[in-house]
Amino acid sequence: MNKKLLILDLDGTLYQLKGGSYNNSPLKPAILARAKAFIGNKLNKDEFGAEEILNHVQNTFKEGVSIGLEKSYGLDRYEYFNFVWDLEPSSFIVRVGDVKQTLERLATEFKLVLVSDAPKIWVTRVLKELDLVQIFGNNVYTGEGDIRKDHGNRFQFICEKYETEFKNTISVGDQESTDIIPPKALGVTTVYVGSEKSNYADHSIDDILQLPNVLNSRNYLEVLAQYLGESVADKKIKNLGGTSDSKTVSVDGQILKIGLSGEINKELANYQKYQQALDNYNDYFPQVELVYSQEGQSILKIENLGNDNFEQNLRLSQVEDELKLVKSNERILLNLRQIYNETKNPDKDKAELFFTELIQALKINLHKAGLWSELEGKYKRILENKHLYLNNLTSGLAHKDLSAANIIIRQDKAYFIDPRPAFPYLGSSEALGNVAIDLAGLQVSVFRKNLELKKNNSLVSLQSLVERIEKELDYYIKQQKAFSKSFWHLCQIVWYSVYSACKCEYCTSAERCWLYDEMVIKLKKLISE
Numbered sequence: 353m354n355k356k357l358l359i360l361d362l363d364g365t366l367y368q369l370k371g372g373s374y375n376n377s378p379l380k381p382a383i384l385a386r387a388k389a390f391i392g393n394k395l396n397k398d399e400f401g402a403e404e405i406l407n408h409v410q411n412t413f414k415e416g417v418s419i420g421l422e423k424s425y426g427l428d429r430y431e432y433f434n435f436v437w438d439l440e441p442s443s444f445i446v447r448v449g450d451v452k453q454t455l456e457r458l459a460t461e462f463k464l465v466l467v468s469d470a471p472k473i474w475v476t477r478v479l480k481e482l483d484l485v486q487i488f489g490n491n492v493y494t495g496e497g498d499i500r501k502d503h504g505n506r507f508q509f510i511c512e513k514y515e516t517e518f519k520n521t522i523s524v525g526d527q528e529s530t531d532i533i534p535p536k537a538l539g540v541t542t543v544y545v546g547s548e549k550s551n552y553a554d555h556s557i558d559d560i561l562q563l564p565n566v567l568n569s570r571n572y573l574e575v576l577a578q579y580l581g582e583s584v585a586d587k588k589i590k591n592l593g594g595t596s597d598s599k600t601v602s603v604d605g606q607i608l609k610i611g612l613s614g615e616i617n618k619e620l621a622n623y624q625k626y627q628q629a630l631d632n633y634n635d636y637f638p639q640v641e642l643v644y645s646q647e648g649q650s651i652l653k654i655e656n657l658g659n660d661n662f663e664q665n666l667r668l669s670q671v672e673d674e675l676k677l678v679k680s681n682e683r684i685l686l687n688l689r690q691i692y693n694e695t696k697n698p699d700k701d702k703a704e705l706f707f708t709e710l711i712q713a714l715k716i717n718l719h720k721a722g723l724w725s726e727l728e729g730k731y732k733r734i735l736e737n738k739h740l741y742l743n744n745l746t747s748g749l750a751h752k753d754l755s756a757a758n759i760i761i762r763q764d765k766a767y768f769i770d771p772r773p774a775f776p777y778l779g780s781s782e783a784l785g786n787v788a789i790d791l792a793g794l795q796v797s798v799f800r801k802n803l804e805l806k807k808n809n810s811l812v813s814l815q816s817l818v819e820r821i822e823k824e825l826d827y828y829i830k831q832q833k834a835f836s837k838s839f840w841h842l843c844q845i846v847w848y849s850v851y852s853a854c855k856c857e858y859c860t861s862a863e864r865c866w867l868y869d870e871m872v873i874k875l876k877k878l879i880s881e
Contacts, residue, residue, distance in 0.1 A: 361525030469495030750785025
């Protein structure tokens with residue numbers, strides 16, 4: 353079976369620039385300074401004269417400075433590129449989680465081609481910096497020639513070269529004018545990468561890590577039919593959603609997670625870590641089984657524990673529900689104690705590895721939230737005081753996404769679903785974790801629900817649950833010495849950064865903007881303390 357063609361942009365798609373965009377990044381003044389130096393050297397102009405020529409070319413040719421200098425002044429565009437873009441990417445780029453792992457998963461189903469209007473010298477260096485050279489191989493096309501995205505002729509050229517029909521091609525990028533509108537006019541499926549929803553693209557995603565989820569959603573019913581061995585037309589299918597890179601559905605009472613094999617195998621491995629470490633695994637997590645794996649797609653069957661979700665219980669709670677919520681909260685906290693005591697590891701190197709994971713996640717989130725320039729100094733202060741966060745830090749298995757939405761209440765027990773290999777917005781991590789990150793995830797999610805409830809009904813409050821989670825810290829900090837107050841503070845910061853970084857339609861809708869703003873305010877306050 354021929355693979356579909358996946359055309360990927362580079363700048364702003366596979367990584368972000370410091371400052372959030374080219375115009376706001378330190379790369380722009382660096383490029384302009386080197387462009388003026390090139391012009392001055394080649395045309396024997398002083399700084400003022402070189403700047404005058406550059407401004408003239410920009411006004412006439414817009415972004416096509418190299419073309420303008422070639423046509424108007426006879427300067428070789430390739431020589432221009434090799435001088436002006438001779439920069440080290442590490443000073444200008446921000447990684448967006450584990451892009452390499454995301455692309456490796458996609459490569460099992462798609463033919464990956466990188467297409468950028470940036471010059472070869474820059475593209476090559478960025479790919480090396482991101483460790484993506486082997487993924488694309490020779491399937492890299494840069495912007496020195498006359499076949500460019502901004503000329504409108506690049507996509508037809510690529511499809512013809514790879515003998516792929518437009519309908520079997522997908523274009524992914526962050527610029528509507530070059531990555532979305534031209535290929536869409538040809539019949540190519542388009543995916544826009546950015547914090548805002550595109551008015552032109554077929555799909556919009558916040559970052560490249562969400563791409564497998566979008567592409568998977570296009571064919572999950574076909575995979576489901578192959579697994580069941582019959583049509584799904586008459587089946588009762590309910591989409592259970594979620595935030596992972598796969599589709600979770602209920603089919604006649606069965607809970608099935610469908611996605612790329614690499615993603616599903618990773619999900620299975622997450623559960624298996626707990627199975628191997630916990631004597632009473634069934635008291636904390638559902639049973640899971642890999643039931644289908646063909647042509648790069650897999651299905652994970654997950655034990656149906658019912659639909660009594662802790663988040664729903666919080667959201668729909670009334671005054672008379674307080675006792676039930678208190679009992680559920682206690683059960684959750686007891687689970688965390690037992691998991692900690694069975695999996696704690698005194699290895700200091702592993703503890704430091706988890707600190708690094710959280711710091712990486714925080715940096716990504718601050719950039720995604722558009723807060724990096726404002727809070728970079730606070731972030732650096734955390735790094736400078738690393739020893740405070742590592743004090744008494746003990747590793748242990750952590751869920752890493754323990755919001756109320758990932759907790760099922762069944763009779764007198766609480767079950768955790770969808771454990772992650774790494775903190776949200778990071779693709780992978782070798783670190784075990786620490787119980788503090790799960791306590792913080794739980795507390796912040798309950799705090800959010802409390803804000804929502806109080807806005808609609810002043811008589812209902814979840815504050816006692818928030819305070820109970822805070823009180824639980826005494827057990828870990830004073831008795832177990834599992835982490836320090838400083839590390840707990842960091843975990844809260846990182847969790848509020850997650851909600852500040854999320855700019856999906858749900859979180860930023862008109863009726864919920866106030867809650868998003870509250871998360872940003874809370875983040876700024878905590879990171880400044």
